[in-house]
Structure formats: structure tokens, C-alpha cells
Amino acid sequence: MISLHWLILSPLIIGTAAKLMPIKTAKKIMVLFQTALLAVVTMIFVEVRQNGPLLENIGSWPNTIGITLRADLLATALVFLSCFLFLAMIIFVHNKNYADHLFFFLFLGLESLIIGIFLSNDLFNIFVLIEAATLIITILIMYKQSTVAVYDGMMYFLINVVAMSFFLMGLGMLYKKIGVLDFYALEAALRQVNNPASLILPYAFMITAVSLKAALMPLFSWLPKAHGTPSAPSVVSAVLSGLYVKTGIYIFLRLQTAFSPLIDTSEFFVILGFITAIVGFILALAQTDIKLLLAYSTVSQIGVIMIGISLNNPTAYWGGLYHLMNHAIFKSTLFLTAGMIISEYKTRKISEIHGVYSHMPAVGVATILSILGIIGAPLFNGSISKFLIAAGASGSWIESGLILINLGTIIVFMKYGQLLFGHSGKKEAANSDILEKAVVLALSMLCFLGGIFGSDLIAILFKINLSINPLSDGEKMLLFVGSILLGLLIYRSLFKKRNPLAFIRSFELGFNEICLSITLFFAFMVVYLKITL
Amino acid sequence: MIALNGETISIVLFFVGVYGLIARRNIIKSIMSISIIQVAIILYFICTNAVPGSVPPIGDVVQTQQVADPLPQALMITDIVIGIGVTAAGLTLFIHLYHRFGSTNWQKVMKKRNRHD
Numbered sequence: 001m002i003s004l005h006w007l008i009l010s011p012l013i014i015g016t017a018a019k020l021m022p023i024k025t026a027k028k029i030m031v032l033f034q035t036a037l038l039a040v041v042t043m044i045f046v047e048v049r050q051n052g053p054l055l056e057n058i059g060s061w062p063n064t065i066g067i068t069l070r071a072d073l074l075a076t077a078l079v080f081l082s083c084f085l086f087l088a089m090i091i092f093v094h095n096k097n098y099a100d101h102l103f104f105f106l107f108l109g110l111e112s113l114i115i116g117i118f119l120s121n122d123l124f125n126i127f128v129l130i131e132a133a134t135l136i137i138t139i140l141i142m143y144k145q146s147t148v149a150v151y152d153g154m155m156y157f158l159i160n161v162v163a164m165s166f167f168l169m170g171l172g173m174l175y176k177k178i179g180v181l182d183f184y185a186l187e188a189a190l191r192q193v194n195n196p197a198s199l200i201l202p203y204a205f206m207i208t209a210v211s212l213k214a215a216l217m218p219l220f221s222w223l224p225k226a227h228g229t230p231s232a233p234s235v236v237s238a239v240l241s242g243l244y245v246k247t248g249i250y251i252f253l254r255l256q257t258a259f260s261p262l263i264d265t266s267e268f269f270v271i272l273g274f275i276t277a278i279v280g281f282i283l284a285l286a287q288t289d290i291k292l293l294l295a296y297s298t299v300s301q302i303g304v305i306m307i308g309i310s311l312n313n314p315t316a317y318w319g320g321l322y323h324l325m326n327h328a329i330f331k332s333t334l335f336l337t338a339g340m341i342i343s344e345y346k347t348r349k350i351s352e353i354h355g356v357y358s359h360m361p362a363v364g365v366a367t368i369l370s371i372l373g374i375i376g377a378p379l380f381n382g383s384i385s386k387f388l389i390a391a392g393a394s395g396s397w398i399e400s401g402l403i404l405i406n407l408g409t410i411i412v413f414m415k416y417g418q419l420l421f422g423h424s425g426k427k428e429a430a431n432s433d434i435l436e437k438a439v440v441l442a443l444s445m446l447c448f449l450g451g452i453f454g455s456d457l458i459a460i461l462f463k464i465n466l467s468i469n470p471l472s473d474g475e476k477m478l479l480f481v482g483s484i485l486l487g488l489l490i491y492r493s494l495f496k497k498r499n500p501l502a503f504i505r506s507f508e509l510g511f512n513e514i515c516l517s518i519t520l521f522f523a524f525m526v527v528y529l530k531i532t533l
Numbered sequence: 534m535i536a537l538n539g540e541t542i543s544i545v546l547f548f549v550g551v552y553g554l555i556a557r558r559n560i561i562k563s564i565m566s567i568s569i570i571q572v573a574i575i576l577y578f579i580c581t582n583a584v585p586g587s588v589p590p591i592g593d594v595v596q597t598q599q600v601a602d603p604l605p606q607a608l609m610i611t612d613i614v615i616g617i618g619v620t621a622a623g624l625t626l627f628i629h630l631y632h633r634f635g636s637t638n639w640q641k642v643m644k645k646r647n648r649h650d
Contacts, residue, residue: 154560
């Protein structure tokens with residue numbers, strides 16, 4: 001059995017070694033390597049699924065002292081997802097001319113850091129990995145060195161550094177109180193603490209940073225700029241929005257699990273997730289740039305995931321995690337297709353793009369399939385996860401809230417879907433790369449397969465049996481058709497000709513305002529915990 | 534009366550840095566504020582659980598002596614390196630930004646960026 005640390009090290013080593021080879025050979029080796037890595041991760045996944053979590057202490061220190069890597073089922077499933085998406089991305093950039101040695105080095109470096117974050121069991125180690133990932137992502141955002149991207153990259157970099165400083169301060173306070181930094185030792189130690197009030201400060205510091213990483217309500221303003229920056233290569237946007245933002249949610253999940261016996265904020269985060277989802281789709285509707293629209297829709301979907309994992313209900317929890325995986329698939333597809341559309345039409349304005357379906361059929365099909373996934377159409381993967389979250393929330397106001405969120409998503413993607421129809425005004429057929437088409441079609445087919453085999457996939461990935469039959473529930477079908485009709489009506493009457501939300505675009509938070517919102521969120525968290533505990 | 538020790542000073546320093554981030558529009562001052570925050574964190578880690586009179590955990594230490602907790606120190610060596618890297622990267626990015634936008638003011642840079650868009 002291969003040791004866990006090789007999963008983290010090998011992408012970095014291959015990325016560095018590729019520098020020595022001619023770029024054409026390097027690209028082929030990269031694809032082979034990713035396939036091999038995926039096979040190894042699958043083996044580890046099977047092993048973990050059968051025999052329980054794998055634990056590796058780096059440097060052979062005893063437990064809880066040194067750095068530990070821990071592969072439990074959730075972490076391994078997420079590592080599997082990352083390796084799979086990176087394989088798809090590497091195939092996607094195979095014929096791109098911006099993909100040179102430096103790009104591959106950074107890209108594979110990012111992969112190893114993401115895998116590291118998922119596997120790591122030590123809070124300080126996670127901090128170091130995230131700081132390194134921030135730096136790499138900044139360079140990737142600015143990769144084409146356009147003027148706009150320099151500003152976006154700088155904002156991304158400094159804001160994330162500020163947030164991680166909050167995280168480290170919280171870490172210091174936690175270490176002072178508890179004396180361990182290992183997640184599982186922490187969980188055990190926190191159960192012994194009988195005065196939760198003493199943990200308010202460390203918790204507030206850390207959860208502020210993690211909420212920013214996961215892009216929750218007041219702290220998401222860095223995300224659209226970073227994920228939707230016009231000049232970043234579309235694979236970078238896809239990885240950031242599909243995968244990297246999930247590391248924030250993953251750490252949030254781990255922290256909440258560790259702190260839950262003492263500090264229970266799940267209700268607060270359900271409400272925050274709800275607000276995030278609503279604000280996300282309203283802002284998405286206001287956009288005219290296709291990448292920014294997709295980036296804001298990511299914010300909205302993160303809200304949905306957050307509702308799922310904070311509800312304290314097993315069905316909703318697994319639904320939230322399945323939605324996290326589904327979102328990775330369909331949002332990467334959407335970003336990749338958006339990149340292909342932009343390079344074909346030479347514009348990013350939704351209103352100027354027409355007839356994608358007739359002009360670029362493969363891209364059109366992939367876009368339709370992933371849109372059906374994201375709006376939760378029956379038989380598609382989004383419907384399964386949204387159904388599970390709604391089932392977990394049944395009986396409370398969240399259930400109707402989720403219908404409202406889905407309605408918002410439908411309107412957003414009706415607006416986005418306008419680019420599929422009409423006449424492109426171009427004579428000759430688009431000559432997109434065959435590999436690009438293959439990748440987006442394969443990924444979008446997964447949206448469909450993830451819906452058909454939803455319950456089996458959940459059983460395989462999370463080892464949990466949930467009975468879902470997407471077709472049997474007539475009520476859900478009716479609800480979906482009703483939402484579509486209502487969405488169509490709202491879209492036709494309000495957004496077809498003009499955009500009543502356009503004024504929102506003129507509000508933009510600068511660096512100082514974002515720092516202020518981080519501090520206010522922190523202060524709010526402290527006051528809220530003081531009152532509730 | 535709050536004791537004047539390393540911990541309280543580091544918390545004050547931390548929020549001085551945060552104030553700089555919120556109230557100063559100058560980009561270089563923002564990067565400096567981040568450095569102040571880093572220093573505050575390092576001070577905090579080193580001062581937590583420190584016992585007066587303890588010896589540093591280096592080399593062969595006599596068993597009878599009280600040894601300082603080595604873990605925060607090891608962590609802070611890493612953090613110092615990260616802090617230097619972050620400051621250097623931030624300043625490098627700032628040079629690029631200044632060449633493109635010709636201003637050190639966040640507000641002006643943001644306006645120019647939106648005109649480019």
C-alpha cells in the first residue's frame with residue numbers, strides 16, 4: 001500500500017521534473033501520471049471503505065505530537081474528486097498554448113496542496129498549506145498578466161492573508177487553552193472542557209477565517225473577482241470554483257465537528273447559509289459578464305451546501321456533501337464551457353452571445369446538461385442532493401426557503417441559457433479542440449449519471465444508505481415544473497428586456513471595506529456567542 | 534487592572550494592525566499592517582504558557598531545569614518564514630500594480646480597474 005504522503009508529494013515532484021522535458025512530452029507524462037494517481041487514490045479509497053480510516057504519522061512521532069495525515073472516508077472521497085477533476089483539467093489544457101512548464105508546475109502544486117488540505121489532520125499544517133495555496137492561486141489568477149487581473153490577484157492575496165492571520169491568532173489561543181493542534185486529539189480534549197465561555201475567542205477567530213475561505217454571506221466579496229476574473233484561464237476558474245472553495249467548507253465541517261459539544265452554532269449557520277444563497281443569486285442576476293454570473297452562482301450554491309451540512313440532520317448532511325461533489329462537477333463544466341464560448345465569441349457579455357447551440361453543438365449540449373444539473377431537474381444529480389437537503393429540513397421554514405433558492409437559481413440560469421439560442425451570426429463552424437469537447441461532454445454526462453445512480457453513488461462514496469427515488473415523488477416533479485413556469489414568468493416579465501437589478505453592480509467593496517467586514521463578522525461572532533452561551 | 538505582559542501587548546498589536554487595514558487607504562500601509570499582525574501573532578505564540586526562568590529547548594538540557602514548550606517555537610519559525618514570504622510577495626505584487634495603475638491608493642486603483650473592465 002502506498003503511503004499517504006506520496007499522494008501529496010508526487011504531483012509536486014512530477015510538476016518540477018516536467019521542467020526538464022520538452023513541453024509536448026511533459027504534457028503526455030502529466031496525463032499518464034494523473035491517471036496513475038487516480039488509480040492509486042481509488043485503491044486507497046477501496047481500502048479505507050473496507051478497513052476504516054488510514055492514519056500516518058509523518059516522521060514516526062507518536063500520535064497527536066507530530067504531523068498526522070488521516071484518510072477517512074470523507075477525506076478520501078474528496079481527494080478522489082480532486083484527482084478526477086485535475087485529470088479532466090490536464091486533458092482540457094493539452095492543446096492550449098498558455099499551458100507551459102510554469103503553468104503545469106503551479107497547477108500540479110495546487111493539486112498537491114488541495115490533497116494535503118483534505119488529508120491533513122493538524123491545524124497548523126492546514127494553515128501552512130492554505131497560505132501556500134493562496135500564493136499559487138494568486139499567480140494563476142494573474143497568469144495572463146492583464147491589468148485587471150493584477151488588481152484582482154492582489155485583492156485575493158491580501159484578503160486571504162488577513163483571514164489566515166485571524167485563523168493563526170485563533171490557533172494560538174486554542175493552543176494556549178487546550179495544548180493540542182491535532183483535530184482528533186482536539187475533539188477528545190474539547191469534550192473535557194467544562195467552561196465553553198473560555199473558547200469563545202479562539203472559536204470566533206477561527207470561524208471568521210474559515211467563513212471567509214468558504215465565502216459566506218458578508219465575506220464573499222473576494223470570490224467573484226478571483227473566480228471570475230476576465231483574464232484567468234478557464235481551467236483556473238473551474239478549479240477554484242469547483243474544488244478550491246470546497247476546502248474552506250471542508251475545514252468548516254471539521255471545526256464544527258470538533259467544537260460541536262461545546263459551541264453549537266448550527267442554527268446560526270443555517271440562517272447565514274440561507275442568506276448567502278439568496279444574496280448570491282440576486283447578485284448573479286445583476287451581472288452581465290458570464291464568468292461573474294457563474295462565480296456569483298457559486299456563492300449561492302455554497303449557501304445551499306452550508307444549509308445542508310449545518311442542519312444537524314443526517315439526511316441533510318449527506319445531501320449537503322453530495323451537493324458539494326455535484327457542484328464541483330457541474331460548476332467546473334460550466335466554467336470550462338464558458339471559457340470555450342468566450343474564446344470563440346471574443347466577448348464576455350451575455351447579451352452579445354447568441355446561438356451557441358447551433359454554432360458549437362458539443363458545448364451547447366454540455367452547457368444544457370450542466371444547467372439541468374444545477375437547477376435540480378429530475379433525473380439529474382442536483383435534484384438528488386437538493387431533494388436530500390429538503391427532506392432533512394422538512395417541516396421547517398427552510399423547506400420553503402430551499403424552493404425559493406431553487407427558483408432563484410432557475411431564473412439565473414434562464415438568463416444564462418439565453419446564449420444558447422438565436423443566431424450566432426457566424427458563417428463557418430467553430431473549430432474547438434476535440435479534447436476540450438470530449439472533457440466537457442464527459443463531465444456533463446456525469447451530471448446525468450450522478451442523478452440516475454444517485455443513491456448508489458452516495459452508498460459507494462459515503463457508505464450510507466439513503467432511499468431516493470427521484471421519479472416516484474410526483475409532488476417534487478410538480479414543484480419543479482411549477483418553479484420552471486414561475487421562473488419563466490418572472491424572467492419574461494422582469495429580466496428579458498432590461499435588468500432591474502443592474503444598480504447592484506455599482507456597489508463594490510474595496511480592500512478596506514472587506515477588512516472592515518471581516519472585523520465586524522468577528523465582533524458579531526464574539527457577541528453572539530457571549531449571548532447564547 | 535490588566536497585566537502588562539506579552540499576551541496583552543500582542544492582542545493590542547493585533548488590533549493595531551487590524552485598524553491599519555481598515556483605516557488606511559495606502560497599499561503599502563496595508564502590507565505593513567499585515568506585518569504588524571504577523572509580529573503580534575508571533576509574540577502571542579511565544580508568550581503563551583511561558584514560565585519565567587525556563588530554558589530554551591535546544592541541545593542537551595539538564596533534567597532538573599524547566600524547559601520552555603518547544604512546539605510554539607517550532608511553529609513560529611515556520612510562521613516567520615511564511616510572514617517574510619507573504620510580505621515579499623505582497624510588495625512584488627504591489628510593484629506590478631503600481632506600474633499598471635500608477636497609484637498607491639486602494640480607492641483610486643479600484644476606480645481605474647473598473648474603467649478597464
